[in-house]
Amino acid sequence: MMRHLVVLAGLWTLLVACGTETGNPEMIPLTYNATTSAPARVAIGSSDSADVRVETVWLRLEDVTLTACDDSVSQTAPGLGLADHGGPDAALQTVELADTTWCGLSTALRGAPDAVDEPVGIAGSAVAISGTVDGRAFSILSTADVELDLALPDIPRPDDGSWLLGFDVAEWIDVDALRALPGEPIVVDADTEPAFLEAFEGRLAAGVHLWADRDGDGQVDDDDERLDR
Numbered sequence: 583m584m585r586h587l588v589v590l591a592g593l594w595t596l597l598v599a600c601g602t603e604t605g606n607p608e609m610i611p612l613t614y615n616a617t618t619s620a621p622a623r624v625a626i627g628s629s630d631s632a633d634v635r636v637e638t639v640w641l642r643l644e645d646v647t648l649t650a651c652d653d654s655v656s657q658t659a660p661g662l663g664l665a666d667h668g669g670p671d672a673a674l675q676t677v678e679l680a681d682t683t684w685c686g687l688s689t690a691l692r693g694a695p696d697a698v699d700e701p702v703g704i705a706g707s708a709v710a711i712s713g714t715v716d717g718r719a720f721s722i723l724s725t726a727d728v729e730l731d732l733a734l735p736d737i738p739r740p741d742d743g744s745w746l747l748g749f750d751v752a753e754w755i756d757v758d759a760l761r762a763l764p765g766e767p768i769v770v771d772a773d774t775e776p777a778f779l780e781a782f783e784g785r786l787a788a789g790v791h792l793w794a795d796r797d798g799d800g801q802v803d804d805d806d807e808r809l810d811r
């Protein structure tokens with residue numbers, strides 16, 4: 583039985599279908615969460631030993647489109663907009679997937695220079711991460727537009743559990759470069775640390791992965807399988 587996932591405040595379970603449907607469509611959970619491939623170095627949430635502790639992972643995500651291998655079907659889930667994916671619970675959507683195989687997932691991170699009424703520190707951001715490195719507070723704010731196009735190896739929709747779109751903060755954050763920056767707190771944006779930010783933005787696309795989340799808990803566990811290649 584799939585664990586019930588908490589939906590972020592204001593996020594409704596939505597479905598937008600496009601294209602021609604074939605083969606007994608089913609409603610499949612698609613979740614979103616920050617992940618870490620190196621928790622001893624970059625932890626999400628509390629940790630006594632990690633070099634970096636990530637506390638918030640704000641992402642502004644566009645629509646997510648899944649494309650079938652034969653190009654006859656695609657499904658688009660509405661973009662989540664700006665939301666914090668650094669908490670323990672994954673954001674949840676439901677997408678209707680036909681009984682076919684899937685070869686692509688596309689979405690994007692988008693800056694929003696004209697955004698209004700957003701909190702200081704995340705306003706206009708595509709990505710805004712905060713936490714500590716060696717106990718020193720840091721914040722990273724990027725407004726760059728980054729296309730996220732994942733190639734999937736001809737995979738069927740999941741029989742159980744969910745698909746999890748994971749954002750690997752350990753791939754995104756260069757720990758040694760971060761701890762070498764001055765300031766307390768360390769503030770990274772286009773004005774203060776352009777070189778660090780450019781390198782960070784260059785790693786964003788490669789650090790996004792789709793997982794077969796077998797127990798549907800919104801976390802990457804040892805028996806969960808990475809689906810993108």
Ligand SMILES: [Ca+2]
Nearest residue numbers: 795799801803
């Ligand atoms: Ca899991």
